[in-house]
Amino acid sequence: MSIKEVLVPELSESVSEATLMVWKKRPGEAVEADEILIEVETDKVVLEVPAPASGVLTEIITDDGATVTSGEVMAKIDTAATASAAPAEAAPAEAAAPAAAAPAPAAAAPASTAAAGIASPAASKILSEKGVSADAVTGTGRDGRVTKADAMAASAPAAPVAIARSLDGRPEQRVPMSRLRARIAERLLHSQQENAILTTFNEVNMQAVIDLRKQYKDQFEKEHGVKLGFMSFFVKAAVAALKRYPVLNASVDGTDIVYHGYFDVGIAVGTPRGLVVPILRDADQMSIADIEKTIADFGRRASEGKLTLEEMTGGTFSISNGGVFGSMLSTPIINPPQSAILGVHATKDRAVVENGQIVIRPMNYLAMSYDHRIIDGREAVLGLVAMKEALEDPQRLLLEV
Numbered sequence: 001m002s003i004k005e006v007l008v009p010e011l012s013e014s015v016s017e018a019t020l021m022v023w024k025k026r027p028g029e030a031v032e033a034d035e036i037l038i039e040v041e042t043d044k045v046v047l048e049v050p051a052p053a054s055g056v057l058t059e060i061i062t063d064d065g066a067t068v069t070s071g072e073v074m075a076k077i078d079t080a081a082t083a084s085a086a087p088a089e090a091a092p093a094e095a096a097a098p099a100a101a102a103p104a105p106a107a108a109a110p111a112s113t114a115a116a117g118i119a120s121p122a123a124s125k126i127l128s129e130k131g132v133s134a135d136a137v138t139g140t141g142r143d144g145r146v147t148k149a150d151a152m153a154a155s156a157p158a159a160p161v162a163i164a165r166s167l168d169g170r171p172e173q174r175v176p177m178s179r180l181r182a183r184i185a186e187r188l189l190h191s192q193q194e195n196a197i198l199t200t201f202n203e204v205n206m207q208a209v210i211d212l213r214k215q216y217k218d219q220f221e222k223e224h225g226v227k228l229g230f231m232s233f234f235v236k237a238a239v240a241a242l243k244r245y246p247v248l249n250a251s252v253d254g255t256d257i258v259y260h261g262y263f264d265v266g267i268a269v270g271t272p273r274g275l276v277v278p279i280l281r282d283a284d285q286m287s288i289a290d291i292e293k294t295i296a297d298f299g300r301r302a303s304e305g306k307l308t309l310e311e312m313t314g315g316t317f318s319i320s321n322g323g324v325f326g327s328m329l330s331t332p333i334i335n336p337p338q339s340a341i342l343g344v345h346a347t348k349d350r351a352v353v354e355n356g357q358i359v360i361r362p363m364n365y366l367a368m369s370y371d372h373r374i375i376d377g378r379e380a381v382l383g384l385v386a387m388k389e390a391l392e393d394p395q396r397l398l399l400e401v
Contacts, residue, residue, distance in 0.1 A: 004053045006037060006075040008068045011309075018042045019179045020066045020074065022128050024119070025057045026135060031077060039128055039305065040068065043183030045312065046273065046305035055079035064133060119146035126151035180274045191334050196372040199331040200380045204388045206347045206362045209233050212394055224289040231267070232291040234319055234344050234387075236397045239263050239284045241386035242317055245379045248370065249316045251337040257374050266318035266335060267295055269302045270325075276302050277335055279315045319344060323364070332369050339374055342387070343367035364391075 011018060021039040025031055031051040040047045055077045062074045119127060119134040127134055127146070137154045139146040177185065191197070213228050220228040242249040242263055250259045263284040266277040278298040280291065301307050320332045323346040332343035343366065350363040366387060370380045390396050 001078050002055075002080040003058070004055065004077045004079050005073045006049065006052060006077060008040060008070055008072040008074060009047050009049060011042060011070045017067050017069050018047070020062055020064055020068060021046070022064050022131060022133050023060060023075075024124055024128075024134070027057055027060055029057055029118075030082065031055060031057050037075065041179050041273075042309070043179050045276075045307050045309055046180075048306070049074070051077060053077055053079045056081040064131070118144075119151065124151075127154060178273060180276075184274050187336065188333050191336050194336070195334050195339075197331075197334060197369050198372045198377070198380070199367050199369040200377070200384055201329070201368075202366050202384045202388050203352075204364050204366055204391045205352070206230075206364050206391065208392055209394050210347075210362055220289070224293065226289065226292045226296055228288070229292055229295070230347075231295055231319070231321060231344075232288045233391060233394060233397070234321075234342070235265055235267075235280065235283055235286075235291050236288070237387040237390035238265060238317060238319060238342055240390050240397060241383045243284070244386050245383040247375050247379050248340045248383045250374060251316065251339055252371065252374055253337070260316045262316070264314055264316045266315035266338070267298060268318060268320040269299055271302045271305070273305065276307060276312055277315065277318055278302065278307055278311045279313070317341070323347065329365050329367065331367055334369055334371060339371040340380070340383075341369050343369070 008018065018040045019042075021041055023038050025035075025037055031037065031054065033052070033054045034050045036048045037051050037057070038049050040049055057075060058078045058081070059076045060074070061076070062068055062072070068074065118139075119137070124134065127137065132151075132154050134146050137146045137150050138144075140150055209230065213230070217228045220226075246259050247257070249263060250257050252258070262282055265280045265283040267280060268275055268277050280286065280294055283291065286294070298307065298311075315335065315338060317338055318332075318335045318341040320330075320341060321344045322330050322332075323344050327345050328348070329345055330343050332341045334341050345365050345367070347362050347364040349360050351358050352361050352363060353359075354361075366384060368380060368384045368387075
């Protein structure tokens with residue numbers, strides 16, 4: 001017997017512990033080197049834990065939902081064993097209970113149960129997000145495999161859920177917050193308690209950006225392999241304003257104001273697990289194409305839980321785009337230790353007055369929340385005006401004027 005330990009990945013200095021999600025393998029099953037065994041959720045990201053070697057999973061030490069720390073042993077793999085040679089006692093104890101309840105002989109249908117508890121990659125992802133073990137789902141695929149349809153139809157585990165019914169029969173459901181959701185709640189509450197948050201608003205006529213995008217979007221996509229969106233223009237406009245008013249890009253450290261000579265812009269991304277804010281490093285040095293490619297990559301990997309801790313650490317300014325969900329107006333909350341955040345909303349045709357005439361224009365309402373402890377209203381208002389001017393005349397972004 002040659003045992004290889006499966007360890008909790010190294011967590012960052014700011015993350016002391018993590019939560020195990022759902023094991024994708026059970027004791028007695030064969031595993032391949034680098035095959036994903038389980039996902040570990042921190043308060044920032046979800047990390048995949050691959051098998052360190054091929055062999056047979058002989059023991060799971062920490063169960064689904066357990067709290068773990070860096071380097072902790074979670075399971076053991078016998079690299080000298082094969083699945084057929086795995087000891088019978090390696091099977092989880094709970095697997096014996098259904099057999100006692102259902103007295104059908106184990107040998108009755110060996111072919112149909114050979115793959116029971118094994119899920120396809122797509123099904124595994126869905127079950128992981130639901131917190132459901134593949135062993136708890138009846139597979140309808142070949143040899144009892146759990147298919148994507150089975151996973152989508154599966155219900156969340158009953159253990160962490162308490163359902164109470166009032167006298168008139170109306171159901172309620174209580175579920176624990178995920179580690180990420182709890183951390184989001186903590187940070188937002190801390191931001192409101194520690195910062196003197198004030199929000200200033202302005203409106204911007206998006207016609208010039210819309211026309212520019214319409215003129216070049218096909219050529220842009222053909223040249224760069226990514227669609228030309230609107231967020232890159234907001235990022236460029238924000239950077240132009242931050243350069244003009246550096247305090248918007250600063251942060252508070254005790255009784256000091258830290259002015260950053262670089263522009264790391266956080267882009268808020270909504271995911272099924274909660275809000276994450278990956279960072280565009282040195283956004284001032286990125287082209288429109290670079291920004292669009294990076295944001296597209298962030299969105300894809302955020303939905304898959306594959307963003308790294310490093311990609312969400314730091315940041316000197318943030319942008320939140322509620323417009324993708326149809327928001328007309330909001331007051332975004334500062335992402336500490338940053339001192340300002342831009343809220344972008346849905347662009348809608350609205351009646352506005354130009355030269356004494358009522359006309360229809362595609363308008364977007366911008367909202368910038370800022371820490372009034374270090375940012376005065378003058379800098380906040382002028383900074384938002386600078387963003388408005390850049391968006392209404394996007395050629396200025398190219399000339400940096």
